[in-house]
Amino acid sequence: MTDAIRLKAKDYKSEVKPIWCPGCGHFSVHNAITKAMAALGIDKDRTVLVSGIGCSSRLPAYVDSYGFHGVHGRGLAIAQGLKVARPDLTVLALGGDGDGFSIGGNHFIHACRRNVDITYIAMDNEVYGMTKGQASPTTPMDWDHSKLTPHGPGVRPFKPAALALASGAPWIARGYSGNPNQIAKLIAEAVEFPGFSFLHVMSQCITFCPEQTDWKAIVTESEAPPLADADEAAKQFLHEDGFQTGLLYREQRATWPPPGATAAEEGAPGELAAAFRV
C-alpha cells in the first residue's frame, strides 16, 4: 500500500450514509469489512467491492474503495470477470440471500465450481428486505409473515454451505452479525485464501423478521479446525441447525484460469491477420 500511515477501520468507510434500518445486521458486516481491510492494510485503490441488488448490496458505496453496484443477482459474474481480467486486484463480491441464492443461484453454483480467487460474502437475513418482506430461498417453510405467501413459502430452505460444498467451493465459513470481530477475522482469512472463499453471514433483519433476535442465544462459535474432508463436511452441512459459526471447511484446489490459458506475454495483434492471407 502507498499510504505511509497505517489506516484504521474508519478510514475505510466512505462518506455515504447507509440506507439500512436501525438494528440491521448489515451494519456489523460493514464494520467487519472495514476492520478486515485495516487489519490487512489493504490498498483502497486496488480493492473492488462488487454487489448485486438488495439491502446488503448497497454496501460497496459505503466503503472507500472502488466499487460496482450491479443488477440483481449478477454481482458474482461481474466480480469474476473483473478478477480474471485484473488478477492484480483484490475483489470481494457481496449480496443478500435473494440476490445470491435465488435470482443469482446459477452464478453462485458456478462461482463455487470455477474457483476464481475472490471472496464472496452472502449476508443472509432470510428475507427480501428491500421489497418489504417476502420469503427468500433461506426462509423457513412455515414463515407466514408475508402477504405474498400468507401460508408460508412451503418450500424447504436452501442450505447454503451444503450447496457451496456440493458445487466445489474450497473455503466455506459462517459468521453472525452479532459477532463482528469474528466476521472481520474470517473476512481477512477469506481475502488471503487463494481461491473462491464463501462467507455465509447470518445478518439479522429485525424490521421484517424480529424473531431473528433469538439467533443470539443459539449461535455457537466453533473452535475446531476446519474440515478438509468433503464427505464429513457434507454430513455436517446437511444435518446441522445452521447456527455453528467459524471456518467450517477448507481445501486447496487449483484456481481458475488453468495453467496455459493465459498467454505469458503480449503478442503482436498483427500476427492474427496473417492466418487469413491466401
Add this chain to the structure above:
Amino acid sequence: MSTRYLSIAITGAGGAGVISCGELLLRAWAREGGRGLLRKAYGPQIRGGESAALLKLTADERYTAASRYDAVVALDWDNFTRFEDEIVLDADSWVLCDEAQALPPAVVAAGARVVHVPFDELAAACHPEGRVNMLALGVLGRLLGLPATTLAELAGQKLAGKPRDYRDAATACIELGAARDIACQLPVPPLGNKGAWYLSGNQAAGLGALEAGIRFVAAYPITPASDVLEWMAGGLERVGGQLVQAEDELAAINMTIGAAFGGVPAFTATSGPGLALMTESIGLAVASETPVTILNVMRGGPSTGIPTKSEQSDLNIALHGLHGDAPHLVLAPLDIADCVFTTGWAVQLAQRLQTAAIVLSDQFIGQSTAIVSEPRRCAPFAATPAQDPGEEGAYLRYRLTGSGVSALASPGDAGHRFTADGLEHNEKGTPSSRQSDHQRQLAKRQDKLTAFDFGGDWAQIDGDGPVALVSFGSSAAAVTEAANQLAESGVATRVISLRLLAPLQTAALAAALEGCSRVFVVEQNHGGQLFHYLRGQLDFGQPVHSYALAGPVPLSPENIAQAVATVIAEATRS
C-alpha cells in the same frame, strides 16, 4: 441476366463432409487468384442431418447468395430435397448424382442435365478409408481447372491431425475424381486476383475486435455465434488476453462488464435468445457508463426460431430492447470483409463513448467464408488516462461535461475511487433519486452520443439516382446487386447502406436522400423493422416503400429489382 458467376451446390448428410469439400475447393480457388463465396446451410441436427455447401465463384466480390445453380453435387437425394427451396435449378443446370434412379420432381421439372457419378462406389474402391467428399472435390476441381496437387495439399493440411491412412485416402480419392472425364461444361470465371484474404464473417468480426484492443471475452455457446468465440479463444491467447466460458448469457454480459470496469476492453458474442437475456445488463453498462461490445449474429426468430439460418429480425431488440431511456450504439457490418472494420469501429466507439455497442451481424455473413481483398482495418483503441483529480475525493466519475463524456478511471488509478452504479446517481456516483440528478445524467448519456462526430462511415452511399434503396447490414450486397440490375433497365438509384443504426445520423441521412423522388427500405425480416424505425426518426418528403422479407433464404437481388420496378411502373401509369 446480370453478372456471370458460377454457382455450385454440394449436398449430403451432416458429417459426410460436404462443407469441408466446399471449403477446400474455395481455398484452392483462392490460391489460383479466384474470388468466391461459400455459404453453409445446415438443418437443425448437428450430425446426421442435412448440410449444403453453396459456392458462388465470381470475377468480382459481389457476394450475394446465388439465385440459381449451375451445378449440384448430390451425394444422395434425401438430403438434396431438404434444400429444394434454396437450390434453384433450371435447364442450364448440371446435376452430378450418385443415385441416377428416382430423380426428385424438382430436378425433373427444372429440366436439368443429369450425370451419374458413382461417388460411393468409387470412393470405396479406391481406398479402404475413401470418402465421397474427397472424390467430389477431385471431380469439381477438374471441372474448375484446379490442379489436383493443390487440392491434395490443402486436404493434407486440413487432415494434419488425422491418421496417415486418412490423408492417403483423401489424396487417392481426389486423384481418382480429378481423373474422371465428365461431359459437363461450366462457365468458369476468370482468375488472376492475387493478394486476397480467405475468412468468414465471424472470424472477421473476431479479428476486428482483437485488433481494436479487446483483451477479454466472456462466452456462452450459441448458434451461429459460437465460432466467433472459438476463434477468439485462440486469438486472445496469442495477444495476451483472456476468455471465460460463462454459465449463461447473464453471466457472460456481466463478466464482460466486470472486466471492462477493470479497464480491459471487453466483448461478448451471442445470437437472438442470448441477446434477449443480456438486455437488462446492457442497460447496466449504459447507466454505469461501462464500455462493452456485444456482437449479435442474427438467426431466424422469435424464440428458438431457425438457429442455423439467417435473418435480420433482431434490429428492434437491439434498438429498443433496453428498459428506461438507455441510449447506446447499434452498428451493422455490410459484408464479410466489413465485419473487420465495423466490429473494430464498434469497439472504438464503445470505449470512447463509455457505453454499450451492439453489432448486428447475421448467420449469412457470419458463417459464410469468402475470398476478399485486404479488408479495411481499425487502429487499436488508445485510452486516455484519467487526469489527476487534485485533492482526495475530488474525482467525479459522472461529471457533467460539454461532450457528455467524463474521465473514466479504473481500479488501481490512485485517488479515483468510485462506485459504478446502475442506480441513478449524481456526478460522484452516489445513488440519487432526485429529479435534477436523473435529468442531468439522462441528458449526459444522450448528449455524448448526439454530440459525437461519427464521420462518414455511418453509411456507404453508391450512386446519385432519384430512387433511394436504403438497407442495413448484410442486405447491402443484395440491394447493391439489385441496383445494378435496375441500372441495366434504366432506373438510376442511390444505394444507402446503413452501418450505424443508433444513434441514427438523421441529418446526414436526410441530406443523402435529398432529391430522391422515392425511397425503398429493404431488409430481411417480416415486420419491416428498419422501415418503421426510419419512418419514426425522419420526415420523409417522398413516398417510402417497405421491402421486408423474412429469412431464412437470402434476399434475392432479382426479386428486389423487380419489386422496385413494379412500384415505379405503377406510379408512372397512375
